[in-house]
Amino acid sequence: xxxxxxxxxxxxxxxxxxxxxxxxxxxxxxxxxxxxxxxxxxxxxxxxxxxxxxxxxxxxxxxxxxxxxxxxxxxxxxxxxxxxxxxxxxxxxxxxxxxxxxxxxxxxxxxxxxxxxxxxxxxxxxxxxxxxxxxxxxx
Amino acid sequence: xxxxxxxxxxxxxxxxxxxxxxxxxxxxxxxxxxxxxxxxxxxxxxxxxxxxxxxxxxxxxxxxxxxxxxxxxxxxxxxxxxxxxxxxxxxxxxxxxxxxxxxxxxxxxxxxxxxxxxxxxxxxxxxxxxxxxxxxxxxxxxxxxxxxxxxxxxxxxxxxxxxxxxxxxxxxxxxxxxxxxxxxxxxxxxxxxxxxxxxxxxxxxxxxxxxxxxxxxxxxxxxxxxxxxxxxxxxx
Numbered sequence: 500x501x502x503x504x505x506x507x508x509x510x511x512x513x514x515x516x517x518x519x520x521x522x523x524x525x526x527x528x529x530x531x532x533x534x535x536x537x538x539x540x541x542x543x544x545x546x547x548x549x550x551x552x553x554x555x556x557x558x559x560x561x562x563x564x565x566x567x568x569x570x571x572x573x574x575x576x577x578x579x580x581x582x583x584x585x586x587x588x589x590x591x592x593x594x595x596x597x598x599x600x601x602x603x604x605x606x607x608x609x610x611x612x613x614x615x616x617x618x619x620x621x622x623x624x625x626x627x628x629x630x631x632x633x634x635x636x637x638x
Numbered sequence: 639x640x641x642x643x644x645x646x647x648x649x650x651x652x653x654x655x656x657x658x659x660x661x662x663x664x665x666x667x668x669x670x671x672x673x674x675x676x677x678x679x680x681x682x683x684x685x686x687x688x689x690x691x692x693x694x695x696x697x698x699x700x701x702x703x704x705x706x707x708x709x710x711x712x713x714x715x716x717x718x719x720x721x722x723x724x725x726x727x728x729x730x731x732x733x734x735x736x737x738x739x740x741x742x743x744x745x746x747x748x749x750x751x752x753x754x755x756x757x758x759x760x761x762x763x764x765x766x767x768x769x770x771x772x773x774x775x776x777x778x779x780x781x782x783x784x785x786x787x788x789x790x791x792x793x794x795x796x797x798x799x800x801x802x803x804x805x806x807x808x809x810x811x812x813x814x815x816x817x818x819x820x821x822x823x824x825x826x827x828x829x830x831x832x833x834x835x836x837x838x839x840x841x842x843x844x845x846x847x848x849x850x851x852x853x854x855x856x857x858x859x860x861x862x863x864x865x866x867x868x869x870x871x872x873x874x
Contacts, residue, residue, distance in 0.1 A: 550849035556828035561733060572740045577751050584748045584755055587740040 507531040515600015537566075538596030547603055564604050566594045689730035690761060691722075694782065698768045699725055701784035705791045706822055713843050714836075716822070724825030724834030725764075734761035747810070756810070760817060767814030770805035771798065 508530040511518045518534055525532050541564075546552070557563045566589070574583040595604040615622070619638050623631055632638070688696050703716025703725070713719065728734055736759035748755045756763060772782045775794060779786045783794060797803035798815040805811055825834030827841065829849070835841060838848055 553849040554829050556824055556832060560824065560828075562738065567738050568740045569736070569738050575752060577749065581749055581752070582744075582746065584744065584746060584752045585740050585742070586752075587754050588738065590753055 504533075507533045509533070510535065513600065514598050515595075516602055518600070519602070536596070536598045536600075538598075541597050541599075541603070562589050562593065564595055564597060565589055566596055688723075688726045690734065691726045691729070694772065695765065695768050696722070696726075697784040698772060698782070701791065702795075702818070703822060703825070705788065705795070707826060713826075714839055716825075718836065719826060719839055720830075720834045720836040721822055721825035724828070724832050725821050727833045728821060728824070729761040729764055734764070735759055736761075754813065756813060763809075763814060763817055764821075766807060766809050767805075767818065770807050770809050770814070771803075773806060774803055 509525050509532045511522055511532060511534040514522065514534040514536040518536075522532050522534050541547070552558070568586060568588055572586050575586050576583040593604070595601065597603060620632060623638075691699060699722045700717050703719075703721040705716075707713060707716035707719060707721060709715035709718065716722065739754075739759065741757070741759075745757050746755060758766065771794065775781060775783045775786055775790075779790050783791065786794075794803070798811055799819070801812050801815075803811055805814075825832075827844070828835060830836060830838060838846075841848060
């Protein structure tokens with residue numbers, strides 16, 4: 500059965516980094532925006548605070564923030580001669596869920612930046628010259 | 639006349655009164671008084687017993703983890719790290735039961751690049767693999783894995799890891815070995831809340847002090863505005 504929802508200007512499917520920034524820009528431009536996301540309700544204080552979010556076993560190894568392949572998965576083959584079989588666990592790529600997308604999926608992988616990362620432009624200029632990076636490149 | 643047994647109502651009343659008294663008593667306790675209680679807790683015996691492993695499997699796992707992680711100047715032995723407990727809890731828990739594992743057909747072994755394709759949960763795989771390894775040990779050495787010599791155990795583990803041993807029950811040896819190895823590593827280095835890495839001794843090997851804990855408050859904005867009082871998690 501089809502449920503007709505109220506008309507809006509924009510529907511964003513997936514509210515991660517991209518969807519989130521688009522939603523901000525579009526609503527500020529005066530548009531009515533609805534964003535769709537899957538997965539359970541998660542909050543910063545319950546789910547993303549330390550030390551729990553740094554639980555490598557739960558998140559990195561067992562994929563607690565990723566799509567549940569017991570419910571829904573893909574079949575994969577690596578060439579046309581193979582028979583496609585279900586991907587029974589996630590492996591080479593990790594489709595996630597919940598509001599925030601990759602912004603929350605990194606589960607403790609957002610380490611503090613190293614000294615080098617603050618000097619990338621200087622390092623490039625030192626090695627390859629001032630003209631190596633285009634003016635409009637923002638690193 | 640005194641009732642022979644406490645009935646449900648009495649129990650609840652007692653619990654409420656006891657609870658209130660306890661709550662009243664907690665407030666004035668100062669740190670000096672609280673310290674002995676903490677010390678007692680730290681020396682309390684570890685939870686004993688297995689949820690999933692039967693006697694044969696427990697003997698196998700204990701021998702396995704103590705062989706793979708011997709007591710030396712790097713770390714305590716596997717059972718002292720609680721790796722056997724970690725494995726038992728993992729197999730008894732949702733992971734062992736196949737949580738997040740797609741368990742519908744088609745059932746074909748496929749190419750290695752197509753990943754795990756057995757119709758077994760991790761707990762079933764483990765059970766079948768331990769059984770098959772013990773069968774191999776009986777056939778080759780006349781005894782189960784936990785009773786053979788260290789050099790023979792080494793031979794078995796090398797045989798499993800290199801795929802030289804073939805199981806009579808048809809279980810793919812590499813698949814079992816991969817899972818076995820993975821769980822030993824997890825029991826050594828995952829958070830102590832899962833039963834292994836006791837006293838963070840696994841983390842001590844790699845110089846990891848533990849995960850920073852901060853106060854979780856009602857909103858991110860509030861959290862950000864608070865002073866960042868942080869401490870090292872004192873989980874054991």
